[in-house]
Amino acid sequence: MEYVSRVPRPPLDGLIDDLYYLAGAPPYARLTLPPMPAALLIVNLGAPFRIRAGTDIETAEYADGCVVTMPTRALEFGYPLRTRSVGVHFKPWGLAPFLPMPAAELRDQPVTVEQVWGPTVAELRDRLAAADGPHEMLTLLEQELMRRLHETAGLGLVRHTSHVIAATTGGVAIGDLSAAAGVSSTHLAQRFKELIGVTPKRLARTYRFAATVFAINPAGPIDWGELAGGAGYFDQAHFGHEFRAFTGLTPTRYIEVRRRFLREHPGHVLDSWPLPAD
Numbered sequence: 001m002e003y004v005s006r007v008p009r010p011p012l013d014g015l016i017d018d019l020y021y022l023a024g025a026p027p028y029a030r031l032t033l034p035p036m037p038a039a040l041l042i043v044n045l046g047a048p049f050r051i052r053a054g055t056d057i058e059t060a061e062y063a064d065g066c067v068v069t070m071p072t073r074a075l076e077f078g079y080p081l082r083t084r085s086v087g088v089h090f091k092p093w094g095l096a097p098f099l100p101m102p103a104a105e106l107r108d109q110p111v112t113v114e115q116v117w118g119p120t121v122a123e124l125r126d127r128l129a130a131a132d133g134p135h136e137m138l139t140l141l142e143q144e145l146m147r148r149l150h151e152t153a154g155l156g157l158v159r160h161t162s163h164v165i166a167a168t169t170g171g172v173a174i175g176d177l178s179a180a181a182g183v184s185s186t187h188l189a190q191r192f193k194e195l196i197g198v199t200p201k202r203l204a205r206t207y208r209f210a211a212t213v214f215a216i217n218p219a220g221p222i223d224w225g226e227l228a229g230g231a232g233y234f235d236q237a238h239f240g241h242e243f244r245a246f247t248g249l250t251p252t253r254y255i256e257v258r259r260r261f262l263r264e265h266p267g268h269v270l271d272s273w274p275l276p277a278d
Contacts, residue, residue, distance in 0.1 A: 001025065003269040004134040008142045015094030019141055021086050021134035026079040027265045030277035033075045034247045037206045039095035040068040042087040043113060045129050050078035051110050064121055065113040069095060069103045069197040074247055076277050086128055086137050092203060093159050096195040097152045098145065103197035154191040157181060161188065161200060170208030171232055174200050208232060209246050218258045224251055
């Protein structure tokens, strides 16, 4: 697969981790994406793909792309034989200035790009499809984001507080956050739900889980007890519970699946987070 990415210019860099282009044959027909402290926008330029946002939700098809606020559970993506898209990896709060509705309304409910940006997305897709290569595509996408950027009440509070959560990998006391910000915990939680879709506590859990998973070296032996303690979990049972809540897998099963990906597709551009769901 071909993957091209870059960080956008200010002020978008304060909202977005990267803009990316992805094209080619996926390593697996279905990939599971565990929750990350991030939101996602995909503008699809190929055949439709499918998303299942939990075992209790029907799989849905997305032709123009999708918008996903910060998830609280794993998403399963079903890909065509070849895929082609451009997208945005937003910081947890970064999608809010581009949404016409509170982020909480979209929690664990991926929607089409048209549902968020309206029918003009068809014209954007046409321009992207006609662009001269990935770098021009990313420039067009960046221009579209700049055009749609709008002021968002409470964004400074949520962004600053989220930075503190990220810096401590979720280890900060939530009560301390609201006290430091000079607002009530209820007000802070409401702002987070409006702009990110989840509470500060949930964001902290996601940062801690993501940091813990990225600290795992699947190629070597793993001391689960030491890993759980170092990440601040109460005990190994608490760690295992969080693992199942985020991925649907036990820690040992996760490592088996991760090792399968690395064994079957060494050095693949997607080998850091998605898991084969087949």
